[in-house]
Amino acid sequence: xxxxxxxxATDTFVAHRNLLFTVAYxxxxxxxxxxxxxxxxxxxxxxxxxxxxxxxxxxxxxxTTRQALNRxxxxxxxxxxxxxxxxxxxLLTTSDVAxxxxxxxxxxxxxxxVLETLSPTERAVFVLxxxxxxxxxEIAAAVDKSPAAVRQIAHRARKxxxxxxxxxxxxxxxxxxxxxxxxxxxxxxxxxxxLRVLAPDVVLLSDxxxxxxxxxxxxxxxxxxxxxxxxxxxxHEAAVTVHPALVNGNPALLLRLSGDNDGILxxxxxxxxxxDLYYVRNPEKLTRVAAETPLTLx
Numbered sequence: 699x700x701x702x703x704x705x706x707a708t709d710t711f712v713a714h715r716n717l718l719f720t721v722a723y724x725x726x727x728x729x730x731x732x733x734x735x736x737x738x739x740x741x742x743x744x745x746x747x748x749x750x751x752x753x754x755x756x757x758x759x760x761x762t763t764r765q766a767l768n769r770x771x772x773x774x775x776x777x778x779x780x781x782x783x784x785x786x787x788x789l790l791t792t793s794d795v796a797x798x799x800x801x802x803x804x805x806x807x808x809x810x811x812v813l814e815t816l817s818p819t820e821r822a823v824f825v826l827x828x829x830x831x832x833x834x835x836e837i838a839a840a841v842d843k844s845p846a847a848v849r850q851i852a853h854r855a856r857k858x859x860x861x862x863x864x865x866x867x868x869x870x871x872x873x874x875x876x877x878x879x880x881x882x883x884x885x886x887x888x889x890x891x892x893l894r895v896l897a898p899d900v901v902l903l904s905d906x907x908x909x910x911x912x913x914x915x916x917x918x919x920x921x922x923x924x925x926x927x928x929x930x931x932x933x934h935e936a937a938v939t940v941h942p943a944l945v946n947g948n949p950a951l952l953l954r955l956s957g958d959n960d961g962i963l964x965x966x967x968x969x970x971x972x973x974d975l976y977y978v979r980n981p982e983k984l985t986r987v988a989a990e991t992p993l994t995l996x
Contacts, residue, residue: 706748707743707744707746707748710743710748710754710758711739711740711743711758714754714755714758715736717755717759717830718736718739718758718759718762719732719733719736720801720805721759721762721763721766721825721826721830722735722736722762722765722766723789723805724804724805724810724813724825724829725763725766725767725770725818725821725822725825726766726769726770726773727786727787727810727813727814728773728786728787728983729787729789729986730787730982730985730986731769731773732766734769735762735765735766735769736762738765739758739761739762739765742761742765743757743758743761753836756832756836756839759826759830759832759836759840760836760839760840763822763826763840763841764840764841764842766822767818767819767822767841770818770821770822771818774818780907780908781906781907781908781914782904782905782906782907782908782912782913782914782915783903783904783905783913783914783915783916784814784905785807785811785903785905785976785977785978785983786807786810786811786946787978787983787986788807788945788946788950788962788964788978788983788984788987789805789945789946789986789987790943790944790945790986790987790990791805791944791945791946791947792944793944801829801947802870802946802947802948803864803867803947804825804828804829805946805947806946806947806948806964806966807945807946807948807964807966807976808863808864808966808974808976809859809863809864810946811976812859812862812863813825813859815858815862816855816858816859819841819843819851820851820854820855820858821855822837822840822841823837823841823848823851823852823855824852824855824856824859826840827848827852827856828852828855828856828859834848834849834852837852864966864968865968866968868967868968870948870949872967872970873948873949873965873967874942874949875970876895876965876967876970876971876972877942877949877950877951877965878942879891879894879895880892880895880951880965880972881940881942881951883895884927884928884931884940885940887928887931889924889925889928892920892923892924892927892928893920893921893924895971895972896920896923896924896971896972897920897968897969897971897972897973898919898920899918899919899920899973900918900919900920900923900971900972900973900974900975901916901917901918901923901973901974901975902916902917902918902923902926902927902974902975902977903916903974903975903976903977904917904977904979905976905977905978905979905980905983906979906980907980907982907983909980909981909982910979910980910981911930911979912977912979912980913926923975938953938954938955938960939953939954939955940952940953940954941953941954943962945962945964946964948964950962950963950964950965951963952987958988959984959987959988960979961977961978961979961984962977962978962984962987963975963976963977963978964976964978
């Protein structure tokens with residue numbers, strides 16, 4: 699008997715695990731909650747009679763979507779009591795995600811925040827249809843709506859997102875170049891250098907979750923944002939080091955203080971200037987980043 703043999707249910711779940719995680723993460727904006735959803739999905743999947751399942755992938759997506767919807771409704775209440783701006787939990791991603799332009803945009807901080815403005819059902823329908831090209835009948839089974847209703851929801855959600863998503867997709871190379879200019883200015887405390895790379899109406903969102911220091915309201919305007927960044931960096935006794943990273947499929951910066959991860963800084967770029975900064979400092983949202991930080995940086 700082969701001690702390493704696995705059963706069909708396990709094989710199927712493992713084969714689709716990355717897909718299911720991405721579905722849950724794009725619906726929730728939280729890797730920790732997405733992992734919980736996957737655990738709940740597995741418990742239900744393990745009880746399914748596979749002989750009665752025609753399409754295992756579709757069935758797993760259906761379970762994951764339903765569990766994510768349940769979790770999303772409870773998360774909505776948590777977010778209402780959240781201290782300061784709420785940002786998605788950042789994910790260190792591999793280069794293959796960045797090379798898939800559509801997937802990279804779908805998990806970008808900018809679009810994830812747009813998805814936060816959708817209702818739970820609209821978000822589920824949008825993610826399944828627009829990101830993963832799931833058929834309307836399959837989506838209908840997942841969200842417990844008719845296919846006709848799902849088509850209407852998809853149209854409404856797409857129109858809503860299109861009106862708010864970034865106007866253009868900027869290449870990773872252009873974003874990386876802008877971030878390098880930003881990093882050099884930050885390393886030297888060059889206020890004018892920061893102002894050159896920030897758009898006049900740039901917006902900084904800083905997420906500390908009430909656990910660590912962060913701006914509790916958006917900071918608007920290049921001068922205010924630049925002074926906040928320089929002032930925050932200069933407030934620490936130890937030097938803050940800044941390292942390039944690939945976060946949510948896009949170039950970003952990992953900030954470290956005394957050898958520990960202090961935050962992730964993601965950006966949105968237009969016309970070679972930063973229009974939005976997303977600074978995640980909440981330690982609870984950096985747990986996964988810490989586990990995946992290269993040993994050379996630890």
